[in-house]
Every structure is written in C-alpha cells, then in structure tokens.
Amino acid sequence: MTLASAEYPFLNLMWTMLVFFCWIAWFWLLFVAFGDLFRRADVSGWTVVFVLLPFFGILLYFVTQGRHILDRQRGREMSTSDNTGAAQIAEARRLLEQGVIDDAEYQSLKRKALAR
Structure with missing residues (x-):
C-alpha cells in the first residue's frame, strides 16, 4: 500500500463521491x-419557500408539482414546435384518422390553421 491510500481509505473516497454527486443533483433539482416556477404564471410564494427552507422547499415542490412539470414542459415544446399550419393540419388529420374527431371538426381545424 502506498502512503496516499493509507491516508484516505477507499470508503472515504466513495463517501466523498456520493456527497459530491448528491450536491450536484440537488443543484440540478x-x-x-x-425554471419551472418562473415559467408559470399561476403560482406565487414558492421562491420564498425555496430561499427560507431550500432542501425542504425543493422536496415539497417536487412532491406537490412534480407530476405536472413534465406536462408543462411538453406543452411548451408543442406550442413552439407546432406553430406551423402544416403541423396543425397533420395533427388534425391524425386525429381524424383515429376517429377522435369527425370531418366537420377536421375542416374547422384546417381552416383555423390555414388562417394563420
């Protein structure tokens, strides 16, 4: 064994790596x-909770709002990527073929998409 390994055992190294990983993961959360909070217009007060009780506030936010974060993200992506009329018509056509909407609704969606 070398002197360096005797001064800092393997379990201490693993513990340090775990703590560092958790620290990075917490900052990511x-x-x-x-990011989710500042994109929303329907909530307020969470920033105060994050500042006063950072660990508890983040955990509480993810417990209460976590299942909706992905839905809001997908909604933002859909609203930015499907702004073209062709994409809206293609989506309406897909819904028509699946039987979700009827021909009248398809024509209405098509007219709205072409009007933009």
Missing part, C-alpha cells in the same frame, strides 16, 4: 424547480 434546484435549477429545474426554479
């Missing part, structure tokens, strides 16, 4: 929570 903090950025995700703040």
